Amino acid sequence: xxxxxTGGSGFAGGAILRRLVNDGHTVHALARSAAAADAIxxxxxLPVSGDLLDLVNSGSGPAWLQTLGEVDAVVHSAxxxxxxxxxxxxxxxxxxxxxxLYQAAVEARVKRFVLVSAASVSTGTNHDHTxxxxxxxxxxxxxxxxxxxxxxxxxxxxxxxxxSLVVIRPPFLWGQGMTHTLxxxxxxxxxxxxxxxxxxxxxxxxxxxxxxxxxxxLALDRxxxxxxxxxxxGSPRPARxxxxxxxxxxxxxxxxxxxxxxxxxxxxxxxxxxAAKARRSATAPPLTPWIISFMGRDRVYDITRARxxxxxxxxxxxxxxxxxxxxxxxxxx
Numbered sequence: 495x496x497x498x499x500t501g502g503s504g505f506a507g508g509a510i511l512r513r514l515v516n517d518g519h520t521v522h523a524l525a526r527s528a529a530a531a532d533a534i535x536x537x538x539x540l541p542v543s544g545d546l547l548d549l550v551n552s553g554s555g556p557a558w559l560q561t562l563g564e565v566d567a568v569v570h571s572a573x574x575x576x577x578x579x580x581x582x583x584x585x586x587x588x589x590x591x592x593x594x595l596y597q598a599a600v601e602a603r604v605k606r607f608v609l610v611s612a613a614s615v616s617t618g619t620n621h622d623h624t625x626x627x628x629x630x631x632x633x634x635x636x637x638x639x640x641x642x643x644x645x646x647x648x649x650x651x652x653x654x655x656x657x658s659l660v661v662i663r664p665p666f667l668w669g670q671g672m673t674h675t676l677x678x679x680x681x682x683x684x685x686x687x688x689x690x691x692x693x694x695x696x697x698x699x700x701x702x703x704x705x706x707x708x709x710x711x712l713a714l715d716r717x718x719x720x721x722x723x724x725x726x727x728g729s730p731r732p733a734r735x736x737x738x739x740x741x742x743x744x745x746x747x748x749x750x751x752x753x754x755x756x757x758x759x760x761x762x763x764x765x766x767x768x769a770a771k772a773r774r775s776a777t778a779p780p781l782t783p784w785i786i787s788f789m790g791r792d793r794v795y796d797i798t799r800a801r802x803x804x805x806x807x808x809x810x811x812x813x814x815x816x817x818x819x820x821x822x823x824x825x826x827x
Contacts, residue, residue: 495519495520495566495567495714496519496520496522496564496565496566496567497514497519497520497521497522497565497566497567497568497569497714498521498522498523498524498542498561498562498567498568498569498599498604499511499514499521499522499523499524499539499568499569499571500523500524500546500568500569500570500571500572500595501524501570501571501572501573501610502521502523502524502525502530502533502537502539502571503523503525503526503529503530503531503533503534504571504572505667505671505672505673505674505703506571506610506667506703506706507523507571507572508533508537508671509669509671509703509704509706510569510571510703510706510710511523511534511537511539512537512538512707513704513707513708513710514569514707514710514711515537515538515539516538517711520540521538521539521540522539522540522561522564522565523539523540523541523542524541524542524544524545524546524558524572525541525542525543525544526545531543542558544557544558546572546591546592546595547587547591549590549594549595549598550586550590550591550594555598559598559602562598562599562602562604563602565602566604566605566606567604567605567606567607567608567714568595568599568604568606568607568608569608569610569710569714570592570595570596570607570608570609570610571610571710573588573610573638573642574587574588575638576638577636577638577778577782577784578636578775578776578777578778579637579638580637581637581640581641583637584637584638584641584642588638588641588642588645589641589644589645589648592609592645592649593645593648593649593652596609596649596652596657596659597652599657600652600653600654600655600656600657601655603655603656603657604657605656605657605658606657606658606659606660606714606717607657607658607659608660608662608710608713608714608717609645609646609649609659609660609661609662610662610664610706610710611643611645611646611661611662611663611722612638612639612642612663612664612665613625613663613664613665613699613701613726613795614634614636614638614639614642614665615631615634615639615640615643615646615663616629616630616631616632616634617634617635617636617639617784617787617788617793618632618633618635618636618639618783618787619632619635620632621791622793623697623791623792623793623794624794624795624796625724625794625795625796626724626795626796626798626799627722627723627724627799635782635783635784635787636782636784646661646722650720654719657719658717658718658719659719659720660713660717660718660719660721660722660723661721661722661723662706662709662710662713662723662725663722663723663724663795664701664706664724664725664726665698665699665700665701665724665726665793665795666698666699666700666701666788667700667701667702667703667706668700668701668703668740668815669702669703669704669815669818669819670815670818670822671703676740676741676744679737679741679746680741680744680746682780683741683746683748683751687780688748688751688752689751689752689753689754690733690734690751690752690753690754690789691733691753691754691755691759691786691789691790692753692755692756692790693734693753694732694733694734694735694737694738694753694789695732695733695734696732696733696789696790696791696792697730697731697732697733697792697793697794698730698731698732698733698736698788698789698793699726699727699730699793699794699795700726700727700730700736700812701725701726701727702727702808702810702812702815704809704810704815705725705726705727705808705809705810706725707809708806708808708809709723709725709800709804709806712804712805712806713804716804716805717803717804718803721803721804722799723797723799723800723803723804723806724795724796724797724799724800725795725797725800725806726795726797727808727810727811727812727815728797728807728808729808729812730794731812733789736812739816740816740819742820743816743819743820743823744819744823745823756786756790756791759781759786759790760783760786760790762781763779763781763782763783763785763786764783766779766781766782767779767782767783
């Protein structure tokens with residue numbers, strides 16, 4: 495299969511690229527820079543010079559769009575991700591380019607368009623301990639996630655011609671090669687700001703990038719139009735039982751970290767966020783309602799639909815993923 499991929503030089507997109515190449519597909523991957531092109535080439539992909547923002551900044555459409563006429567499918571994994579910022583910021587950076595890419599794919603009669611969304615579209619006013627695709631998403635508590643949901647809805651409402659749109663919703667992505675998110679935890683530990691909420695007892699769900707890549711291959715093969723699936727490692731566990739060994743792969747010990755009760759942390763997070771917004775802070779405060787919803791309450795994503803509709807079974811276990819990360823860190827010293 496000939497596939498057009500966005501985000502191929504990033505953490506999640508890189509894992510998807512490697513899996514697709516290993517499966518024998520020809521992957522044309524969008525590259526914003528020479529460094530991105532080199533990373534794509536090293537992974538066996540074919541770099542396509544361009545930027546998603548070209549889709550909204552170019553009146554006639556960028557030249558790289560011609561590539562869509564040569565492919566069978568599009569996998570859109572690129573996204574600007576931040577835990578702070580206005581809805582309009584994410585509309586401009588994510589929704590508008592995604593909508594334009596999808597419309598171009600439909601016009602080019604691409605057979606399948608797989609959108610990597612986020613499980614956090616339901617993280618906010620929905621307090622259910624277990625969520626599936628039929629659950630009310632409520633209102634997400636960060637703009638990134640609100641706009642992700644809006645993007646799903648807008649794309650599904652557009653004419654799709656012969657193009658099948660499949661939406662995949664992973665939660666916290668992790669695995670070998672993760673940098674930004676993990677470094678944020680490491681920095682908070684180093685600064686003495688890291689604390690468990692309620693002792694880290696709340697169950698969290700997560701998705702190894704290799705499992706995300708695996709379900710992408712399944713979606714390309716058998717995803718029907720309009721299908722939305724949550725995907726996880728299928729192994730939810732208390733936050734302490736996941737993040738302690740995850741941080742230990744980088745030599746960071748949080749086993750004896752302090753704990754604060756949700757009853758104290760939740761109103762404090764709301765106060766800190768309100769104050770930060772009032773002074774138009776460019777960065778998020780150290781504690782926000784999103785952190786509370788992620789680490790301070792139980793949240794499991796039911797992946798029954800992924801199993802039944804796509805035949806999904808996790809390709810890698812949590813334990814194997816942790817071993818890989820620990821080995822990589824040891825070898826890199």
